[in-house]
Amino acid sequence: MKTSWVRQLFFSGLLLTGAPDTLPAQFYPDSLANWCLYRNVSPDGEYSVMHMLGDPDTLINGQVYKRIDLITIGPALALWYPRTYVRSSSDGKGYLYLPVLDQEFLTGDLNVGVGDTVHDVLIADETMTCPNVLVYNLINVVLTDVVIQGIDTITNGGVTVVRYQVWPLCSGTFDPLFWQRGIGTAHGPVLALTIGLAHVDLHHASVGDTCYYNWSTLPMGSPGGPECCVFIENGVPSMEKDRVLVHPVPSSGLFQISGSAPDLFRVTNAQGDEVLRGQGSQVDLSGHPPGLYNLVIRAEHTMQAVRLILVQ
Numbered sequence: 001m002k003t004s005w006v007r008q009l010f011f012s013g014l015l016l017t018g019a020p021d022t023l024p025a026q027f028y029p030d031s032l033a034n035w036c037l038y039r040n041v042s043p044d045g046e047y048s049v050m051h052m053l054g055d056p057d058t059l060i061n062g063q064v065y066k067r068i069d070l071i072t073i074g075p076a077l078a079l080w081y082p083r084t085y086v087r088s089s090s091d092g093k094g095y096l097y098l099p100v101l102d103q104e105f106l107t108g109d110l111n112v113g114v115g116d117t118v119h120d121v122l123i124a125d126e127t128m129t130c131p132n133v134l135v136y137n138l139i140n141v142v143l144t145d146v147v148i149q150g151i152d153t154i155t156n157g158g159v160t161v162v163r164y165q166v167w168p169l170c171s172g173t174f175d176p177l178f179w180q181r182g183i184g185t186a187h188g189p190v191l192a193l194t195i196g197l198a199h200v201d202l203h204h205a206s207v208g209d210t211c212y213y214n215w216s217t218l219p220m221g222s223p224g225g226p227e228c229c230v231f232i233e234n235g236v237p238s239m240e241k242d243r244v245l246v247h248p249v250p251s252s253g254l255f256q257i258s259g260s261a262p263d264l265f266r267v268t269n270a271q272g273d274e275v276l277r278g279q280g281s282q283v284d285l286s287g288h289p290p291g292l293y294n295l296v297i298r299a300e301h302t303m304q305a306v307r308l309i310l311v312q
Contacts, residue, residue: 025110025162027094028066028086028184029207031055034305035188036204036229047266047296048200049229049305050188058085060097063104068189084189094179096122096189100135105143107190108179110164112148121146123168124192130170144170146191157224161212168193176221180205183212204229229304246283246295250309253286255295262297267308269293285310 031054039046050070057064065085085097092110097103105122112118123130125140135141150165164179171193178186183205185191194200202221205213211228213221245258257265258281267276267283270292276285283295285308293308 025092026182027088027092027108027110027179028052028189029182030066033068033183033207034205034229035184035202036305037187037200038203039194039200047298049294049296051305060085061102063087063097065097086184086189094184098122098135098141105134108146108164108166108185110162110179110181112164114148114151116148117169118146118148118166120144121168122190124187124190125170126192126194127171130168130193132170142170144168154222156217156222159210159212159223161223163221166191180213182207246306246308249307250311251285252311253284253288255283255285255308257281257283257297264298266296267293268296283308 029052031052033052035050037048037050039048048070050068052066052068055067058067059065065087068084068086070082070084085099086107087095087097087104089095093106094108095104096107098105106118106120107122109118109121120143122134123142123144123146125133125142128140130140130142130144132143133140134143146166146168148164149167152163152165154161154163161183162181166177166179168177168191176186177191179191180186186202187200188202192200201215202213203215204211206228210223211225212223214223214225214228215221217223217225246255247258249255262279262281264279265277265283266274267285268274269288275288275293276283285293288310290310290312293310295306295308297304297306
């Protein structure tokens with residue numbers, strides 16, 4: 001591994017340094033991880049929450065993968081497939097299995113130094129500018145070379161992360177793109193090139209009850225902080241610091257949000273179509289068909305996702 005320059009900045013107890021450490025590098029988390037993404041479009045923005053639960057591993061073609069589900073999606077945030085399968089190798093690489101091609105592809109490499117080029121990395125290209133297209137979808141799925149522009153070790157509130165600033169060579173974008181140890185990419189399972197002012201940002205990423213990327217901390221994107229991205233299964237908080245409770249689950253129509261009053265909530269069905277948007281502490285799905293629904297709540301600079309069960 002090459003040694004990068006050393007850059008230090010002290011800010012409210014936070015330390016940044018450009019020197020990569022010697023801890024074992026793992027690209028993706030193992031379980032209980034969440035990513036909250038946001039696209040800056042009117043009137044209220046579009047939100048998406050990806051989660052990796054503690055489900056049994058998935059065996060595909062003799063290889064073991066972790067499953068990441070996109071539990072809610074807005075019409076302007078169709079970045080990726082509803083479910084992806086990822087794995088971390090022992091040498092710091094990340095891989096994603098692409099069912100449409102029945103193959104896995106490299107998504108990142110942490111065993112690198114500043115100035116290195118990583119070849120044939122899978123990315124999602126909404127800009128439609130990159131060659132080497134593997135799949136044409138709502139966005140293209142492409143292979144491209146990626147240059148490592150910096151490696152930062154960031155500590156805040158007792159939480160330390162190692163982040164790799166990267167630049168896909170096929171892209172003219174200046175969006176902040178990165179890989180991060182134990183989190184994956186700036187867009188969850190795979191990097192994405194998104195369009196102009198409506199680009200997609202990572203707001204929060206957590207593993208267990210720890211926040212490893214938090215847009216509301218300074219400098220933006222530092223780890224730690226009380227607000228983060230969480231997933232709530234069937235209305236029950238999975239972490240003590242969750243601020244909302246949705247009940248009853250299941251319900252025949254009316255769901256009540258307790259705790260912090262949401263600035264905005266959105267409900268999508270199992271197909272990802274939005275069925276309700278609103279504010280306040282009551283979600284009324286009366287008249288909708290029974291089944292599973294996903295509720296995303298924005299409150300106090302954080303997002304939470306809740307799975308709802310609607311019964312007759």
